[in-house]
C-alpha cells in the first residue's frame with residue numbers, strides 16, 4: 001500500500017518534498033567514496049546530467065531491534081568504502097519519543113520515514129557513489145516494497161536487502177545487555193509481532209543467521225555482498 005502523497009524519485013530527482021525529512025540527510029560517509037571500487041564521480045553521466053558510476057547498489061540491512069544492523073552496516077561500509085546511512089537518525093522526534101515510552105510505532109508512524117530513507121539513499125548515490133549501506137528495520141513486506149520503488153526508473157540501480165535473522169530470545173538478551181538506548185527490552189516482543197520475515201519470493205533478500213558471534217556474522221555478510229556483486233558483473237558480461 002503506497003500512500004497517496006508518496007513522492008517517487010524519477011532519475012534521482014525528487015518529485016516533491018517529503019514530510020519529516022531534513023533538508024540535508026545525516027548520512028555518515030565511511031572511507032573514500034566510490035573510488036575504492038575503481039569508480040570515480042566522472043565515470044558516467046546519465047541523460048539527466050547526473051554523474052553516476054555505471055552500476056549502483058543500495059544495501060539495506062534489516063531486522064528487528066538489536067539484531068545487529070548497525071554493527072553489520074558499519075563493517076560493510078568500512079570494508080567496501082561506501083557511505084553509511086543510519087536509518088534510526090531519520091526517525092522524527094515523535095517516533096523516538098514513542099519508542100522511548102515503550103509504545104510501538106504504527107504503519108503511519110513509519111511511512112514517511114521509509115520514503116525519506118529511500119530518497120536519502122538515492123541522493124547519496126547521486127553524489128557519485130557506487131554503493132550505499134543503509135540500516136532500516138523494514139519489518140513488514142509493505143515497508144520493503146516502499147524501498148523497492150527506488151530502482152523503478154534506474155535500470156543500473158540494484159537494491160539488496162540483508163535480513164539479519166535471530167530468535168526473539170537472542171535479541172532480548174542483546175537489547176538487555178546494551179546501555180543508553182531508547183529502545184528498551186520491553187519493545188522487543190512488539191518488534192516480533194510486527195515482523196514479517198522475508199519469504200523466498202523476495203529474491204532480493206540475503207538472509208544472515210545472526211545467532212553466531214559478531215565476527216562470523218560480519219564476515220558472512222561481506223562474503224555474500226561480494227558474491228552478489230560478482231554475480232551481477234558476470235551476468236552483465238555475458
Ligand SMILES: Nc1ncnc2c1ncn2[C@@H]1O[C@H](COP(=O)(O)OP(=O)(O)OP(=O)(O)O)[C@@H](O)[C@H]1O
Nearest residue numbers: 065066067068069070071174178183212213214217
Ligand atoms: N552477532 C552478534 N553477537 C553478539 N552481540 C552482537 C552481535 N551483533 C551485534 N551485537 C551487539 O548487540 C547489540 C545490538 O547491536 P546493533 O546496535 O548493531 O543492533 P541494531 O539492529 O542496529 O539495533 P537497533 O536497531 O536497536 O539500534 C550491540 O550491543 C552489539 O554490540
Ligand SMILES: O=C(O)[C@H](O)[C@@H](O)[C@H](O)[C@H](O)CO
Nearest residue numbers: 064065066088105137138183
Ligand atoms: O520500525 C521500528 O519499529 C523501528 O525502526 C525500530 O526497529 C527501531 O528504530 C530500531 O530497531 C532501534 O532500536
